[in-house]
Structures are given as C-alpha cells and as structure tokens.
Amino acid sequence: MPLIEHTVDYVDDGVKLEAFCAVDDSQSGRRPAVLICHTWAGRNEFVKDKARKLAALGYVGFALDMYGDGKVGANNEENARLMRPLRADRSLLQRRITAALAAVKELPSVDIDKIAAIGFCFGGLCVLDLARTGAALNGVVSFHGLLDPPSNNTKGKQIKAKVLVLHGYDDPMATPQQMVALQNELTEAGADWQLISYGNTMHGFTNPLANDPAFGTVYQPVTERRSWLAMQNFLEEIFRAPRFxxxxxxxxxxxxxxxxxxxxxxxxxxxxxxxxx
Incomplete structure (x- = not known):
C-alpha cells in the first residue's frame, strides 16, 4: 500500500504551522480526513505514526501542529513550556486548531463533508475545544484527554460534532469527577456523545513510552487496542453514506x-x- 507523506504549511495569525499528512496513493478521489492533535510533546513521531495508520484505513491522516514550525519538546519541562500559553488562553487554542481544520479542507484529496479530529492528552483537550466552538465537523475523539472546560465564551454553544471520549478511570490528570462534569457539559450543549471509561488504566495509555506511575502515565496495551477499535467503529459510523x-x-x-x-x-x-x- 503506497503511502504518500508530505508536510502542509499553514498559518494562524502570523504563526507558521507545519502539519504532517499521509494518504494512500492507491486510492483515487476525495476521501474522509482525520486531524490528529498531538500530546504536550508536540507533533512528534507518535502522531505521525497515527497519521500513517489512518491513511492505511483509507483516510487522509493530518497530524496538525499546535506550537508552530513543528516544534517538539525534548523533556517534560520543554513540553510544559510549549503547552502553557495555549492552556492559559483557550481562545488562542481554539483559534489554532480551527486553523488546522481550515487547512485540511484545502487539500485536493479531502472530502470536506467528512472530517473528524482525534487527540491525545493535550490533544484530546484541543479536539474537545474544537467541538465546543460549534465547529462543523463530523466527530471528535479524545484519548486520555484533559477534560477541564474553557473559561471563554463557548459555554452555551451547541456542539455539532459527535463526541467520543476514551479515558482511563485511574487517570490522575482527569478524574472521575471531571468525567461526570464533562458528561453534564456535553448533555447541556446538545451533543451526541459517548464516554468509555477503562478500568485499571492511567494517563497516556496509548503511548508505549509512558512508564512513570508516579507521574500518572502508564502504557496499557490492552486499553490501547480497545480504544483504537472504538475509534475505528466511531469513524465508520460518522462517515457512513447517508440514507436516502x-x-x-x-x-x-x-x-x-x-x-x-x-x-x-x-x-x-x-x-x-x-x-x-
């Protein structure tokens, strides 16, 4: 299966952003696209690999850039420094990921009526915020995402995207109480939502390099497999051809x-x- 990989340059308010795009070249015509939003570490090999896997499933895999110039942190301190401005200014965060949505719609291989976004950790927060803005896309999926709501004016907006939240019950960075609060928020926003809570699962369960129980991040291969299958089923559902x-x-x-x-x-x-x- 020949995959074509290339970078896509786009801009948000003067900040140059660099996405990684993967597409199956054996297919012709337009197809659904899936944006992939990175963890606090930046647009690294982890999300590029997710783009490749999604391309192999028949989608356009678009690993977006929230930091600019494809920046990647070298350690937790750098990761926190890169993420902090966006966590502190959710309007900026929402504008930045909305720029990625606009960029993917410009690709000639993309069916603009079939777009979803998935995110991991910080990226899960980003795709939930994209849905919170009322953006017109088919669905969003959060993998062990941060769940705290924004303090800007998204409250009260109707969420149009279908929402799937895949979360570890033992995640210390987003507690069961926050899961309940998110469910209430999504219900009030009129969202079509699902939340799957995985037992014996901490933060970062999809990342094979996560192995720091004291920090709360532990790779869980069983949960990784189950959550990826749940995402695949979700994408198949939201991209299914409409009935006439x-x-x-x-x-x-x-x-x-x-x-x-x-x-x-x-x-x-x-x-x-x-x-x-």
Missing part, C-alpha cells in the same frame, strides 16, 4: 405500481420503476 428516502411519485394500475424517485437532501437521484407480473 424513497418517494412514490404516482401510481397507474395494479400491474404498473409506480415510479420510485429516491431523494437525498432535496435532490432527485436516478429513477426506478417496478411492475407486478
């Missing part, structure tokens, strides 16, 4: 029953007739 309705236009006699005019979003599709023998 069948309208009987007229009837003639008992032998010639009528003409079917399939309708979708007010448009006529190819007409069918049927007869009794």
């Amino acid at each position: 309705t069948l309208k009987i236009s007229r009837c003639f006699d008992q032998r010639h029953i009528g003409i079917l005019i399939p309708m979708h979003q007010g448009k006529k599709l190819p007409t069918f007739q049927w007869f009794l023998s």
Whole structure:
C-alpha cells in the first residue's frame, strides 16, 4: 500500500504551522480526513505514526501542529513550556486548531463533508475545544484527554460534532469527577456523545513510552487496542453514506405500481420503476 507523506504549511495569525499528512496513493478521489492533535510533546513521531495508520484505513491522516514550525519538546519541562500559553488562553487554542481544520479542507484529496479530529492528552483537550466552538465537523475523539472546560465564551454553544471520549478511570490528570462534569457539559450543549471509561488504566495509555506511575502515565496495551477499535467503529459510523428516502411519485394500475424517485437532501437521484407480473 503506497503511502504518500508530505508536510502542509499553514498559518494562524502570523504563526507558521507545519502539519504532517499521509494518504494512500492507491486510492483515487476525495476521501474522509482525520486531524490528529498531538500530546504536550508536540507533533512528534507518535502522531505521525497515527497519521500513517489512518491513511492505511483509507483516510487522509493530518497530524496538525499546535506550537508552530513543528516544534517538539525534548523533556517534560520543554513540553510544559510549549503547552502553557495555549492552556492559559483557550481562545488562542481554539483559534489554532480551527486553523488546522481550515487547512485540511484545502487539500485536493479531502472530502470536506467528512472530517473528524482525534487527540491525545493535550490533544484530546484541543479536539474537545474544537467541538465546543460549534465547529462543523463530523466527530471528535479524545484519548486520555484533559477534560477541564474553557473559561471563554463557548459555554452555551451547541456542539455539532459527535463526541467520543476514551479515558482511563485511574487517570490522575482527569478524574472521575471531571468525567461526570464533562458528561453534564456535553448533555447541556446538545451533543451526541459517548464516554468509555477503562478500568485499571492511567494517563497516556496509548503511548508505549509512558512508564512513570508516579507521574500518572502508564502504557496499557490492552486499553490501547480497545480504544483504537472504538475509534475505528466511531469513524465508520460518522462517515457512513447517508440514507436516502424513497418517494412514490404516482401510481397507474395494479400491474404498473409506480415510479420510485429516491431523494437525498432535496435532490432527485436516478429513477426506478417496478411492475407486478
């Protein structure tokens, strides 16, 4: 399966951003796109690998950049320094990820009516904030994301995207109490949401390099597999071709029953007739 990998440059308020894009070159035509938002470490190999895996599933994998110039932190201190301005200014965070959504829509391989966003840790917070803005996309998926709500004016906005939250019950960075608060928030916003809470699972469960119980991050391969399958099922559901309705236009006699005019979003599709023998 030949994957084409390339960078996509885009800009947010003068800040140059650099996404990593992967697409299956054996397919033709437009296809759904999945934005991947990185952890606090930046747009590193972890999210680039997720883009490749999503491309292998038939999507455009778009690993976006929240920091600029594809910056990657070398340690926890650098990661925190890179993340801090966006955590402190959620309006900036929301504008930055909205710029990525606009950028992916410009790609010639993307079906702009079929776009989702997934995120890990800090990236989970980012995709939830994207949904909180009322952005028009099909769905968002948060993997062990941070769950605290923004203090800006997104409260009260209707969430249009379907939401899937995949979370470890033992995650010290987003507690069960915060999970309940998020569920209440999503319900009040009219969201179509799901939350799966995995037992015996801490923060960072998708990251094979996470091995610091004192910090609260531990890789959990079983939960990683289950959560990825849950995401795949979710994407298949939200990108499924819409059903059309069948309208009987007229009837003639008992032998010639009528003409079917399939309708979708007010448009006529190819007409069918049927007869009794």
